[in-house]
Amino acid sequence: MPLLSYREAIRHALAEELQRDPNVVVMGEEVGQFNGAYKVTEGLLEKFGPKRIVDTPISEAGFVGLGIGASMLGIRPVIELMFWSFYAVAFDQILNNAANIRYMSGGQIHCPLVIRGPGNGGTNVGATHSHTPEAICASHPGVKVVCPATAYDAKGLLKSAIRDNDPVLFMENTLLYGEKWEVPTEEYLIPLGLADVKRPGTDLTIIAHGRAVVSSLAAAHTLEQDHGISAEVVDLRSIRPLDEETVLASVRKTHRVLLVEEGKPFCGVGAQLAFMIQEAAFDDLDAPIRRINSIDAPAIYSPPLEAQQLPDAGKIIQAAIELLR
């Protein structure tokens, strides 16, 4: 199976869906002539032309809102945010309009659009460009939220997201764009709301999404090699819808849970998971649930300190060992 970077996998998903459905339009800042701020859309303008690959001005509320309006009439915009951090500039459009219009119209309207881009820290760009908005967004009924951790998942999930008739907020990671995974050449889709056990294990369950999955897998490897601990790593892939069954099945198997996410702890994805697990599997737990989030402050610039602010394999290993004591 060929190795494909996360960036290329997303590009392939876009190209395949642009090819398949004439209503799909890619729009955003620098997606065309500039070939994408992170080169995700490189070559698409050349292949599909300016009607399908649309460069926008720096005007997030404007072009996101425009995309929502177009989606009401059946266009399927895939809107790139150069950083998910810029969602705040279009917050009203995304979470008041896209999330609510179907409801407020009594189900007469749906908005088949995808908003995608990187939503992560760890790149030394300071607090304004390092937001991880999945928990905030997922707390709004009406939208779906997806956070792929690998190239394979990114491609299959993005294709499903583009075909979905509800607004899907698709959160990537700049630190993964250059990483490579095996991706089949034949077409495949991954349904939203289906978690993936990335590594089976028996001693504890590590639940993560996005790049935290990669850190968790590295930690699980070391735990096995150096500490004889068998960690199961569950990749949520999709935050809303959420695959409760896979999570609970793993908890019932290992009886210990470590939640890992880059988001901040307060009302994070982990908070929802912890509630859900204690409610449905209280008697299966042999220890309190633990979690690792970013340290609870705005994203620090200082490069060595930022690395320490984020979850990493070392912190995961430490927490896992403590959890099994």
Next chain:
Amino acid sequence: MADDNTSTSSTAKGYSNSPVNEALSAEEKTRLFRTMLLIRRFEERSLRAYQAKKIGGFLHLYNGQEAVAVGCCSLLGDNDHVITAYRDHGHAIAMGMDIKALMAELYGKATGCSKGKGGSMHFFDPARNFWGGHGIVGGQVPLGAGIAYALKYRGIAGACLAFMGDGAVNQGSVHETYNLAALWQLPVVFVIENNGYSMGTSQARSSAGELSKRAEGYDMDWGICGGHDIYEVRACMAKFVAQARDRSKPAIVEIDTYRYRGHSVADPDNTYRTKAEVEEYRRSKDPIQIFRNALLAEGVLDEIGATAIDAAVRAEAEAAAEFAEASPFPAVADITKDVYWEEDNPSEKQSRGRIFFG
């Protein structure tokens, strides 16, 4: 028409002779008059329902502005679309929505146009090309450009009228949309219904410069007209709608109008304007009275006919209230319907997992 009996300046400017108005048949003119009057009586009836505590939340009445929505929407064809803000009852009626469903929506009933899920500010009827009904000031304007974008993308000769109030013109989303519409030459006409007050703040205290002239900064066409005479509204708007529809040319048009009621029913209306000002508008510029006088002068209507229309729309408004009253509320189980398309269409559902959380 007890409160509309005083004489008015009628159609002194002669807009009735503009081609778009000359083309109207007597029947069409009568229908426009009826629609304006239906809006007035619907609003009056909804206010009574509000005062009787049948309606919750906000209620932004359109009384005094009827010629704007009816005049603009009367110019539209099958491929033309409308989106507006929260003072949306007039546009909904002008686009042909059934007032029974509108009144039921105000009452929060399951038979409402949004099944009781939207309320006064959120009327929608996409089958009639009416896309809301939006609560956040200026938030609907980018959507209007998006509707125009979709029309152009599909090669459909149509236009979108994106209505907003004068209070919306200082929102960033509006200016971002002006730029996109001009940059991409979208078939959208931005219609500023200038009733003089953004809530309780007058135009002089809120907005620098002329509102529609801001179009020049975006190299867009613009216009301005009075909104009290429906003939004037139609004469002014016809050109802008046609050039949007036929040549995909956007524009901003300001229509000067006046609301008789407060910003919403929660506005005591005693802080920012005088009763005398409101009365002067009612006396000299009432859009229904002006059109009524014109139609009487033209011989399209006589007193008996006009009175009969009024009686009919009053009865219609009353019947709408009775319908709303008799209708059931939504069930608790309905709260989580109409959130996600996929959940509402289980046979086509592709996603898995849990979508609602307890």
